Amino acid sequence: IITAFEDIKQYHAGGFILFDENIKGQTKESLSNTIKEYQKTSLIDMIIAIDEEGGIVNRLSWYPEFRAVPFYSPQDLYNEGGYPLIVSDTEEKATLLKSLGINMNLAPVADISTDPNNYIYPRTFGKNAEETATYIKTVVETMKKNNIGSALKHFPGYGSNLDTHSGVSIDNRSYESFISIDFIPFKAGIDAGADSILVSHNIISSIDETLPASLSKDVHNIIRNELGFNGVIMTDDLQMSAIKEYIGEVNS
Numbered sequence: 001i002i003t004a005f006e007d008i009k010q011y012h013a014g015g016f017i018l019f020d021e022n023i024k025g026q027t028k029e030s031l032s033n034t035i036k037e038y039q040k041t042s043l044i045d046m047i048i049a050i051d052e053e054g055g056i057v058n059r060l061s062w063y064p065e066f067r068a069v070p071f072y073s074p075q076d077l078y079n080e081g082g083y084p085l086i087v088s089d090t091e092e093k094a095t096l097l098k099s100l101g102i103n104m105n106l107a108p109v110a111d112i113s114t115d116p117n118n119y120i121y122p123r124t125f126g127k128n129a130e131e132t133a134t135y136i137k138t139v140v141e142t143m144k145k146n147n148i149g150s151a152l153k154h155f156p157g158y159g160s161n162l163d164t165h166s167g168v169s170i171d172n173r174s175y176e177s178f179i180s181i182d183f184i185p186f187k188a189g190i191d192a193g194a195d196s197i198l199v200s201h202n203i204i205s206s207i208d209e210t211l212p213a214s215l216s217k218d219v220h221n222i223i224r225n226e227l228g229f230n231g232v233i234m235t236d237d238l239q240m241s242a243i244k245e246y247i248g249e250v251n252s
Contacts, residue, residue: 004016004038005037005038005041008038008041008042008046009041012042012043012044013042013046014044014046014047015046015047015048015049015104016038016046016047016048016049017049017050017051017106018048018049018050018059018060018102019051019059020059020062023059023060023062023063023066024063026063026065027065028065028066028099028100031100031101032099032100032101035048035100035101035102036101038101039101047103047104047149048101048102048103048104049102049103049104049105049106049149049151050097050102050104050105050106051105051106051107052071052093052097052105052106052107053071053073053074053106053107053108053109053123054070054071054072054073054074054076054077054089054093054107055070055071055072055073055074055075055076055122055123056073056122056123057123058070058071060096060097060100060102061096066096066100067096071089071092071093072089073122073123074086074108074109074123074124074125074126074135075122075124075125075126077089078125078135083134083135083138086135086138086139086142087138087142090138090139090142090143090146091142091146093105093148094142094143094146094147094148095146097148098146098147098148103148103149104148104149104150104151104195104196105143105148105149105150105151106151106153106198107139107150107151107153108135108136108139108140108150108152108153108189109123109124109125109153109154110132110136110152110153110154110155110157110185110186110189111123111124111153111154111157111158111159111182111185112124112125112127112128112129112132112157112159112181112182112184112185113126113158113159113160114126114127114128115160117160118158118159118160119158119160119161120154120158120159120161129180129181129182129184129185130184132184132185133184133185133187133188134188135185136152136185136186136188136189136192137188137189137191137192140152140188140189140192140193140194141192141193144192144193149195149196150189150194150195150196151194151195151196151197151198151234152185152186152189152190152194152196152197152198153197153198153200153236154198154199154200154202154236155186155197155198155199155200155213155219155223156178156182156183156186156199156200156204156207156213156219156222157178157181157182157183157185157186158200158202159171159173159182161202168201168203168212169201169202169203170202170203170205171202171203171204171205171206172205172206173204173206174206175206175207178204178206178207183226183227186227187227190227190228190229190231194229194231195231195232196231196232196233196234197223197229197231197232197233197234198234198235198236199213199214199219199220199223199233199234199235199236200212200213200214200236201213201214201235201236204216204219207219207222214235214236214238215235220233
């Protein structure tokens with residue numbers, strides 16, 4: 001098994017994303033020391049990222065070694081304390097992550113969902129496009145002030161689509177519906193200074209009916225040319241079933 005340190009030396013990895021298996025059994029001190037060693041081994045400053053959205057997607061705060069209770073979901077934060085609590089929560093996340101050497105949080109979730117039956121709903125703000133845009137603007141601006149990298153996800157918007165962790169999902173909504181609804185929070189995040197956009201594996205038939213959005217040049221061109229974003233565009237996890245079913249899995 002090639003270790004992380006060998007990966008850094010051999011492939012000059014620009015960064016790592018930490019998952020549960022990288023966190024479990026660690027303490028603040030041991031995780032911080034491991035990340036410091038990554039940076040020391042690398043010839044370039046590495047991006048060390050994590051998914052700490054709050055709610056059902058927390059890689060770090062599930063474990064009491066890092067926080068007494070897991071970070072709340074966006075909906076729960078807003079219901080309990082409105083935007084002031086969202087701001088203070090974002091600040092606390094940034095402080096915790098940076099104290100460990102993690103310099104990027106793959107958040108906030110810019111998808112729009114008002115239907116509790118949708119797969120993506122628990123991870124969203126749970127409100128309409130305009131209100132979701134205000135939430136995204138607030139979080140991105142707060143992350144920027146606190147010097148932690150951000151990622152708007154999952155472009156171009158999940159809607160009511162199936163979970164692409166478990167298979168291919170085809171989105172048949174019109175392109176006009178994306179312009180008038182789903183793009184609005186992403187545009188708000190771009191205008192607020194988001195560092196990156198993470199693209200989903202959904203096949204968006206009105207944009208590119210052959211390739212998952214994450215692999216589609218047409219989708220990337222929309223991010224660049226229609227939304228005017230010149231930061232980093234990244235794919236969702238390439239080990240997800242939607243990609244493995246579509247393109248096959250290659251082990252190196």
